[in-house]
Amino acid sequence: MASTASRPSRVAKLPPRERILDAAEELFRSDGIRRVGVQAIAERAETTKMAIYRHFETKDALVAEWLRIVAADYRAAFDRVEAEHPGRPREQILGLARFIAEGLPAISHRGCPFINSIAELPDRSHPARQVIEKHKAHQMRRLVGMCAGAGLPDPGQTAAEITFVLEGAQVSTQIGSVDQVGDRLMRIVEGIIDRPPPPPGKSRAATD
Numbered sequence: 441m442a443s444t445a446s447r448p449s450r451v452a453k454l455p456p457r458e459r460i461l462d463a464a465e466e467l468f469r470s471d472g473i474r475r476v477g478v479q480a481i482a483e484r485a486e487t488t489k490m491a492i493y494r495h496f497e498t499k500d501a502l503v504a505e506w507l508r509i510v511a512a513d514y515r516a517a518f519d520r521v522e523a524e525h526p527g528r529p530r531e532q533i534l535g536l537a538r539f540i541a542e543g544l545p546a547i548s549h550r551g552c553p554f555i556n557s558i559a560e561l562p563d564r565s566h567p568a569r570q571v572i573e574k575h576k577a578h579q580m581r582r583l584v585g586m587c588a589g590a591g592l593p594d595p596g597q598t599a600a601e602i603t604f605v606l607e608g609a610q611v612s613t614q615i616g617s618v619d620q621v622g623d624r625l626m627r628i629v630e631g632i633i634d635r636p637p638p639p640p641g642k643s644r645a646a647t648d
Contacts, residue, residue: 511575529589541622
């Protein structure tokens with residue numbers, strides 16, 4: 441939903457539903473889900489609570505739809521690296537890592553929307569939390585597939601290691617515990633995918 445146009449001029453041109461989602465995104469990212477009420481969203485979107493409920497049955501449904509849009513951005517990143525590097529899964533993995541690394545400056549200000557939202561949604565039956573869990577499972581399956589395509593030993597384990605690095609980099613950036621996070625992230629991921637396989641008869645765990 442980002443745009444170079446100023447927010448008032450941009451939002452004024454949006455249809456009502458998109459204007460509500462734009463306002464919700466801005467408020468949820470800056471203030472958190474629990475602290476933001478429907479009235480605040482209505483005021484930011486220059487509409488009414490009644491109008492919001494015509495498009496979204498509940499606030500929870502609005503939160504879930506916002507996170508579906510965020511998840512779609514990540515799915516698009518997978519699609520993009522696959523299209524840019526057809527038949528080259530190693531480069532696809534590095535492309536994903538680069539996508540995360542380049543997004544870290546924004547994370548430093550607002551934090552990862554998935555991590556922030558999970559912290560506010562302890563109930564696993566919450567529709568928004570289910571969106572996150574489904575997205576993460578889908579993301580892991582695609583990354584495992586890339587690792588398998590790259591011929592990496594134990595693709596599931598390798599994908600888990602890369603996921604730890606990508607998600608850990610976002611947390612480290614948010615809390616400021618590590619400097620040069622983007623560069624370090626890329627070097628670590630490169631080290632994982634270029635690591636020589638363990639000798640025959642030995643598991644990776646035994647050689648680490």
